Amino acid sequence: MDRIKIVGGSPLRGSIPISGAKNAALPLMIASLLTPGTLVLENVPRLSDVRMLKRILGNHGVDVTVAGKRIGETGEDGEVVRLSAAAIVDTVAPYELVSQMRASFWVVAPLLARMGEAKVSLPGGCAIGTRPVDLLLMALEKLGASIEIDAGYVIARAPKGLTGGEIDFPKVTVGGTHTALMAAVLARGTTLIRNAAREPEVTDLAECLVKMGARIKGIGTAELEVEGVANLHGATHRVLPDRIEAGTYAFAAAMAGGDVMLEGIAPHHLQAALDKLEQAGAEVIATNEGIRVRRNGHGIQPVDVTTEAFPGFPTDLQAQFMALMTRAEGTSRITETIFENRFMHVQELARFGARIRLDGDAAIVEGIQTLKGAPVMATDLRASVSLVIAALAAEGETMINRVYHLDRGFESLEAKLSRCGANVERIRA
Structure with a gap:
């Protein structure tokens, strides 16, 4: 099993292209x-999550091909x-595939909408709380689907097709909004989705669906109106840059010190995180190329954070910000409101000497x-990269084990950090 070795103490200076x-x-x-x-992305x-989803889609009959490299393309350019x-x-998504990646459960919506039936295993993925699928299934039922759970599988049926309806989410759910959108675009009539998630990734899906022929109003807002169509067609769409990756490297630059340009990211996609970073003492500058983050000589200030649905502070950046706060000149409080079991990184950060205590849904971080x-x-995808951030500023050598979690969500991490001066090495198993 691969490991990553980091020798801390080197400031980060350079540019990092942000992946899709x-x-x-x-x-x-x-x-x-x-x-x-044909959908061209x-x-x-x-x-690794993308590779796994290619396998899952292939199991349903999707022909997946990847274009060859073009002139001037590097390993850091997206596929x-x-x-x-x-x-x-096949309308069955088996346990052995779905259990490896939670997002693959979402195939239930397009299979049901297009084929009138789907049998999908209950999901797996990161162990950061129960993350139930009840709201996703509620959305499908509002569109006329019958839902049965048998032997760990969700069996959804709509033999005469789905029908538009009103979906009122009691809380914001990204997975629920994705599911509702993909089901509603082929449903007969009009669907209203209230309290919809507004994350940029939801907007990206909606905009792609429109290119495919869907009729969606209110994109980017908490209320979406979908007028169903009989068929969708192929399209070409470019995946937006990863705001979580950008935020992660922004925090890394603040932690290690230095001056880093994050290429291609739009500030409004992670403004709440950038605001907190500035409060912590880093300088954040928006440019035509992306976002420049620098911290030279100034201490890290303690900042309290509460995770929220977009446009609030993302839960997927909570662990990374906690790593930054371990070296703040004072005490900070980090409150997690999205997932109830997302502090598993605390015990690992403590191995660096960090002083963190848990208080219900909050972590109290006393900077050292x-x-x-x-x-x-x-321990999970986002927690693993918080260890990278801590290691960049730690004295001596850190060895991070079980880095397959990192490979699920961060492309070319060692290369991107190394090009900015970090002492990072992957040790192959």
């Missing part, structure tokens, strides 16, 4: 099931992926001047 967003690429790939036409990140679901050969390198273990 994993959280946008996965639902976009799943949307290919909605049409017999550009800027798809090279991640061009062509997905053609001319014929759905010096972290010490240590052997640590990744």
Whole structure:
């Protein structure tokens, strides 16, 4: 099993190209099931989750091909992926595939909308709380589907097709909004989705669906109106840059010190995180190329954070910000409101000498001047990269084990950090 070795103490200076967003690429790939036409996705990140979803879609009959490299293209450029679901050969998504990646459960919506039935295993993925699928299934029922759960599988049926309806989410749910959108675009009549998630990745899916022939109003707002159509067609769409990756490297630059340009990212996609970063003492400058983050000589200030649905502070950046706060000149409070079990990184950060105590849904972080390198273990995707951030500023050597979690969500991490002066090395198993 691969490990990553980091020797801390080097400031980061240079440019980091931000990859396509994993959280946008996965639902976009799943949307290919909605049409017999070809969906061409550009800027798809090279991640293990993407590779797994290619396998899952292939199991349903999707022909997945990746365009060859073009002149001047590097390993950090995203893939061009062509997905053609001319014929759905299987409406069953088995446990052995779905259990490895939670987002693959979303195939239930396009399979049901296009084929009138789907049998999908209950999902797996990161162990960061129960993350129930009840709201996703509620959305399908509002559109006329019958839902049965049997032996760990969701069996959804709508033999006469789905019918438009009103979906009122009691709380904001990204997965629920993705599901509702993909189901509603082929439903007869009009669907209203209230309290919809407004994350940029949801907007990216909606905009791609419109290119495929869907009729959606209110994109980017909390209320979406979808007028169903009989068929969708193929389209070409570019996956938006990954705001979580950008935020991660922004925090890394603040932690290690230095001056880093994050290429291609739009500030408004992670403004809440950038605001907190400025409060912590880093300088954040928006340019035509992206976002420049620098911290030279100034201490890190303690900042309180509460995770919220977009446009609030993202739960997917909570662990990274906590790592930054371990070296703040004072005490900060980080409150997690999205997932109830997302503090598993605390015990690993403590191995660096960090002083963190848990108080219900909050972590109290008492900043210290010096972290010490240590052997640590990744526990989930976002927690694992918080260990990278801590290691960049720690004295001595850190060995991060179980880095397959990192490979699920961060493309070319060692290369991107190394080009900015970090002492990072992957040790192959």
